[in-house]
Amino acid sequence: MNSLPLFHRIAGTRVVVVGEGDAAEAKRRLIERAGGTCCGEAEAHHARLAFVACDDASEAEAAVRRLKARGLLVNATDRPDLCDFTVPSVLDRDPVLVAVGTGGASAGLAKHLRLRLETLLPPALGQLADALYAARDKLRSRFPGPAERRRALDAALAEGGALDPLSGVAADRVASWLQDPVANNMATSVEIDLKGDDPDDLTLRQARLLGQADLVLHDPRVAQAILDRARADAIRRPLDTEEQASADLPAQGLTIILRLTNAD
Structure with a gap:
């Protein structure tokens, strides 16, 4: 990963757009849809972001240099090497936004992934x-x-849970769920045997469990790429012995124990 995905609030602010034609108009529509105000380069001192959509390469490069010199972050259409940021393909379920990006490698791929997701995520x-x-x-x-609250929400929002996001009717159930929530406060541990370092070899269930874990106990040789599949705020501890695994199990929450089965 060589980019940090961020959602930048632009409502009520000016955003510079340089260029004419379809690409520039698409950027203007996107900015206005997000509540921003499009302006020209002459008003760059009011802005923090800029889009350059010029067909001529030298003209685009010159505009990028000028805007960056004024302290703006710049996106240049179809010129990823000039970009401070790229624009993902956005699935809008306001206020839920799902952004699919490829770091400028292929806007077409990002678009078609987003279209597939459109069919999965309900309008509600x-x-x-x-x-x-x-x-x-x-x-x-x-x-x-906080931990109790997170576990309750994890149980409710999980597949088949009371507030399953893909059910399409979960919004109507929030009030009744709060009256009688089903929260898993018992300690649970799951062991995952790994055959290698490739996170793509994880099953869907294993990847989902890693994403929900409160604590990850792992063989010190487990690859960082696999550990990165765990929740960002999950506690991670290297595991050396079976006795240590038993001693480290918490009283509540989900613990994942990662072991390497083919390591020498």
Whole structure:
């Protein structure tokens, strides 16, 4: 990964667009859709972001240099080597946004991946996000501890859970779920035997469990690429002995134990 995906708020701010034609108009529409105001290079001192959509390569390079010299982050259409940032293909379920990017390698690939995801994610997904946001005070009251709250939400939002995001009706269930939530507060541990260092060899179930783990106990030889599949805030500890595994199991939450089965 050589890019850090971010969502940049531009509502109510100016964004520079340099260029004419279809590509420049597409950028203007995107900016306006996100609540920003398009402006020209003369107003660059009011802006933080800029898009350059010029057919002529030398003209585009010159505009990029000028804008970067003024401290703006710049995207140049079809010229990834000039870009400070790239624009993903966006699936909009406001306020849920799913962005698919390829780092400028192939906008067509990003678009078609997004189109596939469009068929999977229900239109009401944004309503679920709004309902959970509105219920945040009740959530904190019902589950005072952050870890307890996360486990409750993990159980509810999981496939088949009370608030399964893909069900299409989860937004209507938030209030009733809070009245009688089903939260897994028991400690659970799952062992995963790895045959190599490639994270693509993980099964869908194994990848999902890693993404939900509170604690990851792992053979010190497990590849970093596999550990990166765990939640960013999951605790990671190298595992040397069977006795250590038993001693490290917490009283609550999900623990994943990763072992290498073919290591020398």
